[in-house]
Amino acid sequence: MVEKRLIELVEVTRVYPLPSGDVVALDRVSLTIHEGEFVAIMGPSGSGKSTLLNQLGCLDRPTSGDLFIRGKNTREMNDRELTGLRLNTIGYIFQRFNLIPLLTAYENVEYPYLMKHREPDYTGRVDSLLGMVGIDPPMAAHKPPELSGGQQQRVAIARALVNDPALILCDEPTGNLDSVTGRQIMEMLAELHRKGRTILMVTHDAEVAGFAERTIVMKDGRVI
């Protein structure tokens, strides 16, 4: 099987200029992620894991170096195109769930769909995704603050999947959950991987990293 390169980082550096001196959060990181991979990123606190994930998620731009997504250099894209990439190609799952508090669970999942298709979901995709992550319709009518952490993370997973992204990025998806709920969420991600999704996940937890097929370890802004 020919492995297709989904993401390629070439010498990516990210420097935060601070009055007390520049902080090099990423130091010439080169990395390739192929389609269908499940990669865990580990490393001590402050080693640059989140910074790396933000680069991959096109939320941030490298200070120097290049990031290619499906062979296209993101340096040549404007904010509009990068935003489009986040909407259509990337699904983000955060430690803090990051659901929109004004919208119900259903509407949160439907939101990226509306942004992409400019019409409500008549295909039943939102319902079936919510069903898949175990959120039933009465629960889907609740707003995020009325849901438990585990329930919110399930909704967030459904939201990340709604536009059928090529890449799923998770920043400590189980960080705010108890171990039982965390395991359920991880099993869900593992299941997505089995179905062929590409997943990149930042974690502190070796047990969680065990679900991945490859582990990248970072230290002081470098991949070791």
Next chain:
Amino acid sequence: MRDVILSLSLRSIRIHFLRSVLAALGIVIGVVAISSMGMMGANMTLSVTEELSSMANNLVVRAYTGGAGFGGGPGGSGASGGGDEFITESEFREITKIAEKYGLVYGVQSESDRIEVGDRKGRATVYGLDDKVIPSIFSLSEGTFPKSTSSVVIGPTLASRYSLKTGSRIDIGDPDKGGTTTVRVVGILEERGMSMDVNSDSAIIANQKLFNGIYGREGEYNQVNVILSDINDTQKVKSAILEKMNRKEETVTIQDSSRMLESITSTLSTMTTFVMAIAGISLLVAATSIFNVMMMSVTERVREIGIMRSIGTQKSEIRKMFIYESVILGVIGATIGAILSLAIGWVVVLAMVGSTDYFFSPPSLVYIPSAMLVGIVICVISGVYPAWRASSLDPIEALRAE
């Protein structure tokens, strides 16, 4: 499609209901202030125009004083002598000859003089008019028209200022300069309002014999008035008189009410603009409060904006969300303001103009949609900067916010 951005704006307004109501209240007040001031001005103009046009059939002929005494070259024939400010008896007859077939022509003599009622002293204008003319241009609210050379009628303002009734006595003149004449009030006139022929409301109206008895000045008229039967004759009569009288040199000028009407309406419109500008300040205050609320809304929703941006919401959509919010506040505020304007405008017009006859006429009501539009536009403008701020937040920074 169902606009999720619009529904987010609506939900934000609903969640911060009190804050939104207060912001919209500013717009309500601004719209009410502007539209009721505008309506007041419009109603005032309309009713003054109506009042004045009822006497627009008036021509007032006065002696030409414009270039008198200055190096006017051909004008210096010496014929005008010392009677420059007056129309002479012969000029009066000439004017009568030209204008009498078009209406009523009469001469007006007037002096401003000292008066004394009991022990109260003051000043008033004394008019001298032909016996036969007085009843045809004035109406009485009580008493009779003067028949003798010692009786007068007076205007209602003068009557109430000095508590004069029919039968009261007035001493006209200065005891130190030529003595006084005592006259008896036999009638009080109805209020006539402002006019350019004879301002009778605070004046004493005497017949010519009495006037000449006090002041002399026989055959010297301050003005000659023509009341035209047909208003369409105005220009014809005006140019006929001017052509005859001013053939050799400028002897008379003619004022017709249309000019006065113009100058009054233009004064009123300046005044209206000024008052509306003051009312406009209230909209400026409203703009500040909308701006404030929008900035608060942005600050409060930084994290939400970060979430939206990170999952692929364009900057333009974020901007739209806040612009929608300010437009909704503006539309709600302006609509409530428009409804209240009908009631408050009515009260203001009633109080300031005294009549609401023209309240529902288009030139008056047009101020309501105009003020609404101004209010909404102000809201949109106040929302632009906060919206821009929101859209240019860095998604990562925004996500970090609590």
